[in-house]
Amino acid sequence: MSEAISPKQSSAHLPAALKQAGLDVEACYQCGRCSAGCPVSACFDLLPMQVVRLCVYGQEDLLQRSQTIWLCAACETCTTRCPNGIDIAGVMDLLRRRVLAQKLKPGQPRVAAFHKSFLRSVRRWGRTYEAGMLGAYKLRTGDFFGDLKLGLAMLSRGKLRMLPRRIRRRREVKKIFKQKGKIE
Amino acid sequence: MRLSYYPGCSLTGTAREYDHSVREVARLVGIELSEIPDWNCCGASSAHMTDHELAIRLSARNLLLAQPEGRDVLVPCAACFQRLRRADLALKKDPKRWGVSDYRPSFKIVHVTPLLSRPDFLLKIREQVTRRLSGLRVACYYGCLSLRPPAVTGAVRYEDPRGLDLITEALGAEPVSWSHKTECCSGSLTMARPDIARALVSDIAKAAGRAGAQALVVDCPMCHANLESRQSDDSPLPVFFATELINLAVTGKSTRKQWRQHLVDPRHLLGSVGF
Numbered sequence: 336m337s338e339a340i341s342p343k344q345s346s347a348h349l350p351a352a353l354k355q356a357g358l359d360v361e362a363c364y365q366c367g368r369c370s371a372g373c374p375v376s377a378c379f380d381l382l383p384m385q386v387v388r389l390c391v392y393g394q395e396d397l398l399q400r401s402q403t404i405w406l407c408a409a410c411e412t413c414t415t416r417c418p419n420g421i422d423i424a425g426v427m428d429l430l431r432r433r434v435l436a437q438k439l440k441p442g443q444p445r446v447a448a449f450h451k452s453f454l455r456s457v458r459r460w461g462r463t464y465e466a467g468m469l470g471a472y473k474l475r476t477g478d479f480f481g482d483l484k485l486g487l488a489m490l491s492r493g494k495l496r497m498l499p500r501r502i503r504r505r506r507e508v509k510k511i512f513k514q515k516g517k518i519e
Numbered sequence: 520m521r522l523s524y525y526p527g528c529s530l531t532g533t534a535r536e537y538d539h540s541v542r543e544v545a546r547l548v549g550i551e552l553s554e555i556p557d558w559n560c561c562g563a564s565s566a567h568m569t570d571h572e573l574a575i576r577l578s579a580r581n582l583l584l585a586q587p588e589g590r591d592v593l594v595p596c597a598a599c600f601q602r603l604r605r606a607d608l609a610l611k612k613d614p615k616r617w618g619v620s621d622y623r624p625s626f627k628i629v630h631v632t633p634l635l636s637r638p639d640f641l642l643k644i645r646e647q648v649t650r651r652l653s654g655l656r657v658a659c660y661y662g663c664l665s666l667r668p669p670a671v672t673g674a675v676r677y678e679d680p681r682g683l684d685l686i687t688e689a690l691g692a693e694p695v696s697w698s699h700k701t702e703c704c705s706g707s708l709t710m711a712r713p714d715i716a717r718a719l720v721s722d723i724a725k726a727a728g729r730a731g732a733q734a735l736v737v738d739c740p741m742c743h744a745n746l747e748s749r750q751s752d753d754s755p756l757p758v759f760f761a762t763e764l765i766n767l768a769v770t771g772k773s774t775r776k777q778w779r780q781h782l783v784d785p786r787h788l789l790g791s792v793g794f
Contacts, residue, residue, distance in 0.1 A: 411664070428567055431569050435570075445712070446711040449711040461559045461560065462528045485748050492779060492780045494780060504557055511573065
């Protein structure tokens with residue numbers, strides 16, 4: 336029963352990281368408001384309330400393998416409705432960050448590939464370059480034909496620009512990407 | 520009134536009609552907009568979803584660029600609005616950590632709808648309407664990030680917001696009472712998981728239809744793109760930016776060019792209410 340959500344499986348690593356990030360999960364009394372309000376929970380393998388309980392116990396391996404943290408749409412309904420002020424959407428952000436930092440395979444590789452493609456584009460141009468980002472995403476995922484019709488419809492309506500709109504001082508944005516994580 | 524303006528990436532690309540209509544409406548109600556020079560992407564939503572530090576720093580650069588002007592910053596995109604607000608709070612809370620010990624902004628970050636639904640601006644809008652949108656039943660869809668979490672957005676009625684309802688009412692349209700005003704449309708997943716986006720958008724559009732609405736009204740470019748592109752193909756509801764409807768009622772004219780960028784053509788619907 337290594338898969339059970341149980342205090343017997345607890346570890347201190349994740350709770351320490353949560354504390355350091357100012358995310359307090361210990362007040363959760365499993366009322367379920369986060370999970371009742373979540374618009375995507377029907378697609379989740381762990382409910383938001385289970386995510387919080389796993390965080391309390393520090394059972395990070397289950398969380399890191401889960402689809403839930405990648406399918407969370409960051410709508411912040413859970414954070415807004417938690418009667419104990421737990422920033423559950425913030426917890427999801429932290430869990431994703433730790434999967435990427437530990438170079439583990441994301442439960443939804445396409446979602447991770449989208450974020451990566453998006454941020455690469457921002458790093459390079461200082462702003463989002465949709466056409467370039469879409470190309471990079473399709474190369475990363477091999478999803479060449481998905482949304483082809485939509486892409487063409489957007490192109491013909493002038494919604495997709497072929498050329499990037501770059502900012503002048505791109506170096507400043509590159510520096511932000513390089514320096515991140517460094518606390519001054 | 521003069522405001523700094525942060526359009527955000529969507530308004531220079533997929534939602535150019537939003538940028539255009541916001542600038543038009545600002546002119547109509549006497550707001551002068553000055554775009555923040557050399558602004559960069561705020562990172563929403565990919566930055567904060569994978570790297571908190573990066574997200575704050577990307578948004579912080581924009582705040583620092585806005586600081587010398589010292590004017591409130593108007594942000595039409597709900598996602599950018601929420602990210603800039605978050606960064607503003609983070610910088611104020613711990614300026615040393617972010618290396619901005621001189622961050623003492625005299626400005627607030629404001630979203631379009633709370634601004635335009637203020638009584639004084641509603642009055643100005645109402646005075647300039649030349650052709651009321653009578654008979655147009657709309658479902659005002661607020662989505663997530665202009666409201667949640669309220670500790671960041673400052674929203675008061677975050678479970679039952681009224682701003683878009685007040686604006687559309689002032690134009691003579693009929694905002695319906697409905698269930699999905701603040702249900703997420705999953706815009707951040709729409710590329711990687713269009714199946715989920717289709718399911719959520721379809722729920723929202725059906726709820727609007729059940730309440731008798733003929734169109735959706737939004738104030739977020741992500742919601743707009745997602746609601747337009749992920750509805751099922753049989754009789755999708757047109758989706759308007761609130762600012763587009765303001766311009767429509769003020770100019771009294773609906774032209775083909777005006778709706779050129781919409782994926783769901785609203786001209787048939789507008790024709791049925793006399794435009």
